[in-house]
Amino acid sequence: MSEQNIWDILIVGGGPAGLSAAIAASERQNTKVLICEREEVLGGIPRHSDHTGWGTRDLRWNYSGPAYAKKLISLVQKSGPTIHIGTTILKIETKDDLHDVHTVSPQGIQIFRARVVIIATGCRESTRHSRLLPGKRPLGIFNTGALQQFVHSKGISPGTRAVILGSEHVSFSAVMTLKKAGIKIVAMIEPDAYTHSFSPVSWLFQKWYNFPVLLNNRIVGINGDSRVSSIKVEDMLTHQKNEIQCDTLIVSGDFTPEVTLAINSNLAIDPATKGVFIDSMLQTDRKGIYACGNVLHGAETGDIAALEGRWAGGNAIRYLDHQMFEAQKIRISCESPIAWISPGNILSPSQTVPAFLYTMHVNQRVRNAVVSARCNGEIIWKKNYGTLTPNRRIPVPVRNWKIPAGISSRDLIHLSIE
Amino acid sequence: MDTQYDIVIVGAGIVGCAIALELSRYNITVALVDSRSDVGAVTSKANSAILHSGFDAPPHSIESLLVQKGYKRFNEYCSSLGLPIEKIGGLLIAWDQEQLQSLPTIIEKGRKNGQNNLVIKTPQEIYSVEPNLGEGVLGGILIPDESITCTFTAPIAFATTAVVNGVTWRGGTQVQHIKKENNFYRLATNNGSIQCRILINAAGLYSDEIDRMVGFDRFTVTPRRGEFIILDKEARSLLSHIILPIPTKITKGVLICPTIFGNVLLGPTADNILDKNDTSTTIEGLENLRMKAVQLMPKILNVPITTTYSGLRAATEHSDYQLFFEPQSSYICVGGIRSTGMSSSLGIAEFVVEHLSEFDLKLENKINWATVKMPNIAESIERASQSSEKIKGHSNYGKIVCHCEQVSLREVELACEGPLPARSLDGVRRRTRAMLGRCQGFYCLPNIVDICSHQMNKTPEILLGIEEKGNIR
Ligand SMILES: Cc1cc2nc3c(=O)[nH]c(=O)nc-3n(C[C@H](O)[C@H](O)[C@H](O)COP(=O)(O)OP(=O)(O)OC[C@H]3O[C@@H](n4cnc5c(N)ncnc54)[C@H](O)[C@@H]3O)c2cc1C
Numbered sequence: 072m073s074e075q076n077i078w079d080i081l082i083v084g085g086g087p088a089g090l091s092a093a094i095a096a097s098e099r100q101n102t103k104v105l106i107c108e109r110e111e112v113l114g115g116i117p118r119h120s121d122h123t124g125w126g127t128r129d130l131r132w133n134y135s136g137p138a139y140a141k142k143l144i145s146l147v148q149k150s151g152p153t154i155h156i157g158t159t160i161l162k163i164e165t166k167d168d169l170h171d172v173h174t175v176s177p178q179g180i181q182i183f184r185a186r187v188v189i190i191a192t193g194c195r196e197s198t199r200h201s202r203l204l205p206g207k208r209p210l211g212i213f214n215t216g217a218l219q220q221f222v223h224s225k226g227i228s229p230g231t232r233a234v235i236l237g238s239e240h241v242s243f244s245a246v247m248t249l250k251k252a253g254i255k256i257v258a259m260i261e262p263d264a265y266t267h268s269f270s271p272v273s274w275l276f277q278k279w280y281n282f283p284v285l286l287n288n289r290i291v292g293i294n295g296d297s298r299v300s301s302i303k304v305e306d307m308l309t310h311q312k313n314e315i316q317c318d319t320l321i322v323s324g325d326f327t328p329e330v331t332l333a334i335n336s337n338l339a340i341d342p343a344t345k346g347v348f349i350d351s352m353l354q355t356d357r358k359g360i361y362a363c364g365n366v367l368h369g370a371e372t373g374d375i376a377a378l379e380g381r382w383a384g385g386n387a388i389r390y391l392d393h394q395m396f397e398a399q400k401i402r403i404s405c406e407s408p409i410a411w412i413s414p415g416n417i418l419s420p421s422q423t424v425p426a427f428l429y430t431m432h433v434n435q436r437v438r439n440a441v442v443s444a445r446c447n448g449e450i451i452w453k454k455n456y457g458t459l460t461p462n463r464r465i466p467v468p469v470r471n472w473k474i475p476a477g478i479s480s481r482d483l484i485h486l487s488i489e
Numbered sequence: 490m491d492t493q494y495d496i497v498i499v500g501a502g503i504v505g506c507a508i509a510l511e512l513s514r515y516n517i518t519v520a521l522v523d524s525r526s527d528v529g530a531v532t533s534k535a536n537s538a539i540l541h542s543g544f545d546a547p548p549h550s551i552e553s554l555l556v557q558k559g560y561k562r563f564n565e566y567c568s569s570l571g572l573p574i575e576k577i578g579g580l581l582i583a584w585d586q587e588q589l590q591s592l593p594t595i596i597e598k599g600r601k602n603g604q605n606n607l608v609i610k611t612p613q614e615i616y617s618v619e620p621n622l623g624e625g626v627l628g629g630i631l632i633p634d635e636s637i638t639c640t641f642t643a644p645i646a647f648a649t650t651a652v653v654n655g656v657t658w659r660g661g662t663q664v665q666h667i668k669k670e671n672n673f674y675r676l677a678t679n680n681g682s683i684q685c686r687i688l689i690n691a692a693g694l695y696s697d698e699i700d701r702m703v704g705f706d707r708f709t710v711t712p713r714r715g716e717f718i719i720l721d722k723e724a725r726s727l728l729s730h731i732i733l734p735i736p737t738k739i740t741k742g743v744l745i746c747p748t749i750f751g752n753v754l755l756g757p758t759a760d761n762i763l764d765k766n767d768t769s770t771t772i773e774g775l776e777n778l779r780m781k782a783v784q785l786m787p788k789i790l791n792v793p794i795t796t797t798y799s800g801l802r803a804a805t806e807h808s809d810y811q812l813f814f815e816p817q818s819s820y821i822c823v824g825g826i827r828s829t830g831m832s833s834s835l836g837i838a839e840f841v842v843e844h845l846s847e848f849d850l851k852l853e854n855k856i857n858w859a860t861v862k863m864p865n866i867a868e869s870i871e872r873a874s875q876s877s878e879k880i881k882g883h884s885n886y887g888k889i890v891c892h893c894e895q896v897s898l899r900e901v902e903l904a905c906e907g908p909l910p911a912r913s914l915d916g917v918r919r920r921t922r923a924m925l926g927r928c929q930g931f932y933c934l935p936n937i938v939d940i941c942s943h944q945m946n947k948t949p950e951i952l953l954g955i956e957e958k959g960n961i962r
């Protein structure tokens with residue numbers, strides 16, 4: 072392959088993260104940037120998510136999902152990278168700091184060579200099966216993602232009476248889509264004792280759309296042969312079982328990063344987030360390969376994914392300009408009920424990172440949570456967060472941590488709730 | 490007027506399809522009838538997909554004979570039909586002293602079943618080839634001939650070849666009553682009446698009921714449910730053999746096994762149930778499997794789960810197959826094919842043809858008989874979307890519509906065409922692997938519904954089962 076055929080920056084995935092990375096990367100002069108997207112159109116998840124709540128932090132405007140996708144695409148087109156749609160990236164092989172990116176598309180099987188690769192492959196909701204929901208396997212069990220594609224992109228109303236499993240933000244996104252499609256919402260089911268989205272949101276939605284939220288309930292059966300006919304739920308406090316007649320089950324939230332490409336490319340996975348392992352520069356465990364957006368951990372909002380994309384794109388430029396310096400990684404360990412922190416490490420010598428970057432999640436609700444970070448036993452940071460809820464972003468101001476001088480990869484930072 | 494055939498096969502599971510394939514060689518009229526709209530849509534799609542060599546069948550049983558025959562034929566037919574086979578071998582593991590003591594008996598049993606290549610292995614030998622097995626292996630037996638195959642492709646391949654060679658496929662046709670009139674049978678179905686001279690009962694879980702409709706009463710099918718967990722492709726590198734437990738009288742036990750699609754299967758459980766239609770998975774069953782994995786291979790517990798399902802074995806009060814040839818009544822019963830039917834299917838079919846000489850029917854070979862080769866969907870063989878040549882020939886082979894399983898648009902299009910086209914999403918799933926992967930449709934389902942809707946000329950609502958009133962069995 073001749074020099075001319077080498078891409079400076081190749082971005083995998085054309086969602087908010089990948090597009091924002093492309094915009095940031097294109098700020099460097101004479102830089103060959105390529106975006107590869109496996110679908111026929113750019114935009115990622117927001118394309119189908121036809122309600123507002125998109126873009127406030129990156130574009131400072133409250134867009135609808137499709138409008139947000141359109142806006143990002145137009146910004147990308149202005150900044151001029153090359154775009155290959157219908158192109159799936161299968162794996163990345165690295166030799167001498169150059170990355171061979173294996174692709175398949177209607178043009179055939181091709182290998183693109185690049186100096187930097189940015190992985191922005193997003194995430195998906197976990198399925199009925201991965202949650203081990205028992206019962207039959209009739210048609211009519213969908214994730215929110217599929218529901219929104221049916222309704223918004225295909226104009227298909229995929230059912231008549233729906234039960235929603237989950238109460239995260241995305242579960243309420245499903246509520247709006249079901250309403251739009253004229254599908255009656257029969258109930259929302261949440262195994263925990265509280266809803267995971269903001270309580271005013273859940274309260275308002277229940278009132279507006281008139282459906283019960285069954286807290287402390289779990290699904291113990293799915294009935295129906297060709298199509299769902301009912302769902303059996305159990306109240307975990309009273310052990311009472313109920314059958315709910317419906318033809319649709321929306322299995323919402325509980326996101327899984329789309330790490331297939333990373334795994335096939337032998338990149339490290341963070342066992343806590345199940346996303347691609349990264350440092351605070353969003354570099355993976357391999358030099359010159361970066362990752363951003365929802366492929367890092369279960370879903371962030373689109374605007375945060377976009378900001379991460381800009382950070383990754385900017386760092387890619389600094390890498391090409393040889394401005395990145397070697398640093399040691401100091402691991403941050405988490406103690407339950409803290410599920411994870413992402414990135415799961417800090418760099419030494421310390422570097423300035425954007426304020427939004429570090430996020431943690433808890434695995435159960437905690438009231439009056441005082442979170443502290445210790446380094447070798449010494450408290451280096453402490454914060455009272457009030458109530459913490461699972462499946463919600465909890466920003467961690469790592470900038471305020473008092474990192475001891477001379478810290479090295481032999482040290483460990485421990486994050487816990489007092 | 491009724492349609493009339495020389496032979497009607499009731500049931501298009503793998504057994505009925507294999508019989509149809511063998512009968513299509515002759516100059517007779519044959520119909521393959523099933524209540525489902527597609528072939529292989531019941532037990533034959535929900536099993537462990539192991540091509541058994543027959544080492545542990547009861548010696549001298551019909552099952553033993555036909556599994557061995559079937560195994561041989563399957564291997565002979567695989568390249569012409571495009572059936573994938575991976576001969577990865579089985580490792581039967583002893584986890585306690587009693588099991589360890591029983592190993593020589595199993596070797597002996599294998600010998601009686603014509604399997605002379607079974608070898609006892611030490612724990613060291615076993616851990617050196619399967620380092621991820623749980624602790625506590627005391628010994629085991631290597632069964633080199635145990636293989637894996639595709640339980641989706643096989644019945645479709647058999648039936649397609651049958652149809653191309655003149656067998657009539659009548660899907661969506663449930664046999665409800667059977668009446669013998671003079672020298673023919675009249676089958677009343679939900680879809681008109683059918684006549685035949687010879688009736689073959691291959692109705693799986695309902696083979697006892699068909700047998701009674703014909704006027705016999707000799708066995709009862711009690712469904713024995715087996716639940717499965719399929720693990721993500723990440724797990725495939727953790728093992729290289731089919732890891733088998735020591736079989737008991739009731740079941741072959743919970744095994745761990747690579748699948749032909751590059752995943753790993755854990756299962757099946759064995760529970761007798763009442764409802765022949767109850768293919769539910771259960772909280773207890775799935776939990777039970779996870780507990781088993783703790784001993785067998787704890788590492789797989791960290792691998793994400795791709796799917797779960799259950800299949801129903803047609804178990805009867807008898808241990809052997811319920812095969813009856815009744816030349817007097819012009820009737821053949823191939824029922825109660827419990828847990829080895831995929832392996833034995835071609836053996837059963839051959840056996841049926843042999844016995845047809847006792848019937849009043851002349852079998853003459855067709856001149857232009859030919860097999861049909863199925864498109865490959867196995868992971869270990871080049872897939873269409875991996876072939877530059879294929880994509881050059883038709884660019885839709887490079888258009889991926891199911892990302893998790895790497896299925897191309899062209900493959901979906903072709904699944905909806907041909908002599909035995911898919912008529913449902915499940916049909917497309919089994920012909921192409923689309924929607925079968927880790928996302929279970931999060932990304933691809935709406936698009937594939939759209940494509941199928943055009944290809945099959947059906948509304949999306951019908952494909953999604955919304956307009957269907959009531960539940961069809
Ligand atoms: C139903 C739903 C509702 C939501 N509602 C909101 C909301 O109201 N507001 C909000 O801010 N956020 C919302 N979110 C979250 C938001 O969707 C994500 O934060 C955002 O889309 C993440 O962007 P991304 O670029 O990381 O991933 P994605 O948007 O998922 O984009 C990833 C892209 O990569 C492509 N890709 C993946 N693998 C490959 C490969 N191997 N080769 C080539 N291309 C590949 C995919 O096709 C996709 O286009 C919602 C999410 C869901 C599921």
Ligand SMILES: Cc1cc2nc3c(=O)[nH]c(=O)nc-3n(C[C@H](O)[C@H](O)[C@H](O)COP(=O)(O)OP(=O)(O)OC[C@H]3O[C@@H](n4cnc5c(N)ncnc54)[C@H](O)[C@@H]3O)c2cc1C
Pocket residue numbers: 499500501502503504505522523524525528529530531532533534535536537538539540541662663664665691692693694695696713714715716757800801802803826827828829830831832833
């Ligand atoms: C858990 C489990 C694991 C197994 N593992 C293996 C394995 O690893 N290897 C192996 O070789 N075998 C295995 N088997 C066994 C194998 O799956 C079966 O033996 C085989 O599928 C039986 O095929 P069949 O054609 O007899 O029955 P089926 O596949 O059940 O087909 C019968 C057909 O008859 C039709 N039918 C019924 N009644 C009527 C009617 N009245 N009118 C019209 N049509 C009717 C049904 O719709 C159905 O399509 C397993 C089975 C189970 C359940």
